[in-house]
Amino acid sequence: MICIVLLKKSLASVTKKIKNCIYICFRTRRYKMDWILKEEEQRGKIAAVSNASRAGSQRGHGSKRGTSISSYNILPAKEPGSVEFTMEEIFRVTRNFSPSFKIGQGGFGAVYRAKLLDGTVVAVKRAKKSVYEKHLGVEFQSEIQTLSRVEHLNLVKFFGYLEQEDERIIVVEYVPNGTLREHLDCIHGSVLDLAARLDIAIDVSHAITYLHMYIDHPIIHRDIKSSNILLTENFRAKVADFGFARQAPDSDSGMTHVSTQVKGTAGYLDPEYLKTYQLTEKSDVYSFGVLLVELVTGRRPIEPKFELRERITARWAMKRFIEGDAISVLDPRLDQIAANTLALEKILELALQCLAPRRQSRPTMKRCAEILWSIRKDIREQLSASNFRSFSTSSQRSTSLKE
Numbered sequence: 001m002i003c004i005v006l007l008k009k010s011l012a013s014v015t016k017k018i019k020n021c022i023y024i025c026f027r028t029r030r031y032k033m034d035w036i037l038k039e040e041e042q043r044g045k046i047a048a049v050s051n052a053s054r055a056g057s058q059r060g061h062g063s064k065r066g067t068s069i070s071s072y073n074i075l076p077a078k079e080p081g082s083v084e085f086t087m088e089e090i091f092r093v094t095r096n097f098s099p100s101f102k103i104g105q106g107g108f109g110a111v112y113r114a115k116l117l118d119g120t121v122v123a124v125k126r127a128k129k130s131v132y133e134k135h136l137g138v139e140f141q142s143e144i145q146t147l148s149r150v151e152h153l154n155l156v157k158f159f160g161y162l163e164q165e166d167e168r169i170i171v172v173e174y175v176p177n178g179t180l181r182e183h184l185d186c187i188h189g190s191v192l193d194l195a196a197r198l199d200i201a202i203d204v205s206h207a208i209t210y211l212h213m214y215i216d217h218p219i220i221h222r223d224i225k226s227s228n229i230l231l232t233e234n235f236r237a238k239v240a241d242f243g244f245a246r247q248a249p250d251s252d253s254g255m256t257h258v259s260t261q262v263k264g265t266a267g268y269l270d271p272e273y274l275k276t277y278q279l280t281e282k283s284d285v286y287s288f289g290v291l292l293v294e295l296v297t298g299r300r301p302i303e304p305k306f307e308l309r310e311r312i313t314a315r316w317a318m319k320r321f322i323e324g325d326a327i328s329v330l331d332p333r334l335d336q337i338a339a340n341t342l343a344l345e346k347i348l349e350l351a352l353q354c355l356a357p358r359r360q361s362r363p364t365m366k367r368c369a370e371i372l373w374s375i376r377k378d379i380r381e382q383l384s385a386s387n388f389r390s391f392s393t394s395s396q397r398s399t400s401l402k403e
């Protein structure tokens with residue numbers, strides 16, 4: 001009897017505790033909501049953008065800026081469990097764009113590294129005002145729209161943006177290991193071996209295939225180049241910079257997109273697009289062909305200091321390849337071992353297809369990825385047959401062949 005009474009008492013106490021807990025949870029949540037609403041009221045109209053909601057076109061044009069930014073977008077963080085953040089926080093974490101946080105400068109503007117309050121490290125891209133005034137409005141919108149629609153391991157992740165008065169800011173994932181071009185120039189102190197370069201080409205082909213084939217309205221990047229490819233610590237590639245990206249024409253209708261202005265970077269531009277102003281996915285394939293040549297030769301697409309016949313790298317390399325002298329274009333920092341020679345010839349063969357003057361003759365990006373996988377497989381087989389000799393003896397990477 002005593003036992004039953006005690007049991008009843010403890011059950012009643014547990015039930016009370018649970019009720020209390022539920023009450024506290026709801027109360028906290030309500031207070032949180034009240035607080036958020038109050039914040040919204042105080043700060044004016046707040047626009048939100050998130051990859052999940054694909055609301056790239058919502059923008060806030062709220063209150064004026066004083067010494068600190070008081071109008072901002074609240075951006076739901078992409079990662080589950082991570083907290084929302086405000087652009088105000090970003091200004092705080094970049095210490096009002098202190099030069100000591102600056103990590104780069106491009107055509108768009110300055111790029112800063114910042115650590116958000118939740119520990120997320122981001123790159124904050126701030127548009128140059130002078131450039132913005134001239135023509136960046138459309139490019140900024142294009143980049144925002146595109147970034148908010150895509151999500152792929154090999155594309156830089158989008159966190160948010162700010163568009164207010166003359167301020168245009170894009171916040172993306174920070175990719176810590178520099179650009180592909182910097183690595184080809186060895187400015188990080190070591191040579192990228194050919195296996196790493198092949199892996200990078202595969203990553204880029206995956207990213208572009210995704211843009212061309214696996215989203216609702218396919219996207220043409222229009223600026224595939226080595227300085228727009230960022231590398232992680234593990235040498236995984238992430239394609240960045242969607243400022244020139246355009247929605248691809250509807251392939252069912254057989255129509256092509258006619259540009260009023262050709263966009264892209266000299267040396268990577270599809271000659272057929274240049275001539276006809278007609279833009280298709282195959283323009284990215286052409287740029288990718290130039291990138292493949294860049295990867296195996298180490299040279300920039302245009303080398304003004306070289307003698308005339310070597311100035312346009314793709315033309316020079318393709319000519320040598322067709323003449324049966326592929327090995328002469330191999331990056332001199334790479335060793336002329338069998339595996340490198342095999343990879344070189346196969347990559348140049350693919351580059352030749354991508355660089356076909358007529359777009360119909362170029363492979364799709366998906367086909368490029370498939371060919372690159374098979375090149376990697378062949379190279380691995382050759383390496384295992386030759387008792388795991390290094391892919392490139394001048395490499396710094398011991399674990400060069402990764403999945």
Ligand SMILES: Nc1ncnc2c1ncn2[C@@H]1O[C@H](COP(=O)(O)OP(=O)(O)OP(=O)(O)O)[C@@H](O)[C@H]1O
Pocket residue numbers: 103104105106107108109110111123125156172173174175176178179227228230240241
């Ligand atoms: N997400 C990022 N993570 C780390 N560094 C970055 C990131 N984005 C850009 N950078 C650095 O900032 C530099 C400038 O980048 P940005 O994208 O602004 O160049 P850009 O505007 O594309 O240049 P261009 O107009 O010539 O193509 C890059 O070369 C890189 O070093």
